[in-house]
Amino acid sequence: VTPRSPAPERAFSVRTPSQATSVVVGAGTLGRLEALLAEVAPRATRTLFVVDAGVALPGVHQRWAGEWRLEPERTIVVAAGEAAKTREVHAAVEDAILAHGLFRDDVVVAVGGGAVLDVAGYAAATVRRGVAWVAVPTSVVGQVDACVGGKTAVNHARGKNLLGAFHPPALALVDVTTLRTLPSRDRVAGVAEIYKTGRVGDPELLGRLANRAATDDDPWWVEVVAAALKVKARLVERDEHDVGERRLLNYGHTLGHALETALGPQAVRHGEGVAIGMGVAAEVARGRGWVDREFVETQDADLVRLGLPTRVPLEPPAPRLLAIVQEDKKRRAGGLLTLVLPRDRATLAVLEDVTPSELEAAIAVRRERRVHR
Numbered sequence: 491v492t493p494r495s496p497a498p499e500r501a502f503s504v505r506t507p508s509q510a511t512s513v514v515v516g517a518g519t520l521g522r523l524e525a526l527l528a529e530v531a532p533r534a535t536r537t538l539f540v541v542d543a544g545v546a547l548p549g550v551h552q553r554w555a556g557e558w559r560l561e562p563e564r565t566i567v568v569a570a571g572e573a574a575k576t577r578e579v580h581a582a583v584e585d586a587i588l589a590h591g592l593f594r595d596d597v598v599v600a601v602g603g604g605a606v607l608d609v610a611g612y613a614a615a616t617v618r619r620g621v622a623w624v625a626v627p628t629s630v631v632g633q634v635d636a637c638v639g640g641k642t643a644v645n646h647a648r649g650k651n652l653l654g655a656f657h658p659p660a661l662a663l664v665d666v667t668t669l670r671t672l673p674s675r676d677r678v679a680g681v682a683e684i685y686k687t688g689r690v691g692d693p694e695l696l697g698r699l700a701n702r703a704a705t706d707d708d709p710w711w712v713e714v715v716a717a718a719l720k721v722k723a724r725l726v727e728r729d730e731h732d733v734g735e736r737r738l739l740n741y742g743h744t745l746g747h748a749l750e751t752a753l754g755p756q757a758v759r760h761g762e763g764v765a766i767g768m769g770v771a772a773e774v775a776r777g778r779g780w781v782d783r784e785f786v787e788t789q790d791a792d793l794v795r796l797g798l799p800t801r802v803p804l805e806p807p808a809p810r811l812l813a814i815v816q817e818d819k820k821r822r823a824g825g826l827l828t829l830v831l832p833r834d835r836a837t838l839a840v841l842e843d844v845t846p847s848e849l850e851a852a853i854a855v856r857r858e859r860r861v862h863r
């Protein structure tokens with residue numbers, strides 16, 4: 491048997507005026523968690539783990555290469571997925587941080603999907619006005635997006651992420667072998683975010699994505715996750731509070747969010763919505779004459795090759811989608827919408843003057859065709 495060459499490891503940092511996050515991306519890196527904690531939180535005497543119920547299950551985290559074991563005496567397990575992003579879970583994590591006697595130099599370690607990172611980071615932000623925390627993302631979205639940038643939040647009845655804080659983790663520890671236990675549909679959907687990030691700031695990443703050998707190819711994941719995180723890190727450094735360039739990362743998200751809201755996560759995964767939304771955004775740009783048909787078709791072909799959907803599903807009707815888009819955004823004079831659009835073949839731009847009828851026309855072009863038998 492030829493031993494597989496070990497996956498490369500990537501390390502870099504994200505620096506903003508207020509904080510620095512060390513980022514480590516590799517295969518089996520969870521095995522080095524204790525040593526890395528000693529580096530980023532040298533004065534810590536106590537650690538509390540906040541673990542996603544979906545990965546705390548026996549048979550899930552035991553399958554990761556890093557040989558990380560859950561220690562019940564210093565762990566709080568929280569609901570999996572969006573159910574974790576409530577004030578109640580936030581309060582329960584705050585209570586646990588205090589009950590375990592953590593001070594500002596101690597460290598909260600969040601292990602799980604983006605939702606669990608968001609609530610654990612937010613609890614770390616509010617206890618003692620900020621306890622250090624470490625993000626150990628175990629989903630593709632968590633690894634390429636939620637673990638860097640410092641946004642933490644829970645949801646409110648009035649909307650998503652309405653209660654939160656900027657509180658960057660001291661360390662984002664990415665172990666791509668955690669993705670092995672993710673359902674394949676979720677792994678594929680997450681790749682849409684990597685593709686989007688390539689479009690935003692790393693054309694070479696688009697090529698690397700196309701050269702995927704297999705879905706459990708660790709070195710491939712290390713390369714593409716690290717490259718995507720670097721693009722995000724660069725944008726966060728230049729625009730920590732998301733008022734300028736960082737908004738380019740919302741490519742595909744306006745319509746994607748509307749589809750997620752209308753149809754729910756079972757019907758449309760976040761990444762699937764983003765894939766469909768990138769097609770609609772490209773079509774709006776084509777309507778303006780900024781890109782040609784070939785640009786749109788190339789993007790479609792890339793996404794289809796990655797196993798992603800590109801067509802807007804037959805339901806819901808456009809007026810419902812537009813209503814959600816308008817509800818989502820701060821209303822602007824004249825009902826104009828903010829959308830990230832390809833400005834030409836190589837550049838994206840944030841446009842604040844998209845009309846609802848432009849978006850409606852693009853949705854119509856991008857509709858799934860009913861299949862006649």
Ligand SMILES: NC(=O)c1ccc[n+]([C@@H]2O[C@H](COP(=O)([O-])OP(=O)(O)OC[C@H]3O[C@@H](n4cnc5c(N)ncnc54)[C@H](O)[C@@H]3O)[C@@H](O)[C@H]2O)c1
Nearest residue numbers: 544570571572603604605628629631635636641668671672
């Ligand atoms: N803070 C940010 O910058 C940021 C960025 C992107 C997304 N988010 C947030 O992240 C959330 C979405 O994150 P997500 O896509 O990771 O979904 P998620 O956190 O809702 O997790 C989805 C499911 O995957 C399971 N899971 C996670 N890792 C697993 C693994 N290795 N094996 C098996 N199951 C696993 C979870 O238990 C859960 O059931 C949203 O709430 C979004 O708002 C935040």
Ligand SMILES: [Zn+2]
Nearest residue numbers: 635683760764
């Ligand atoms: Zn996203």
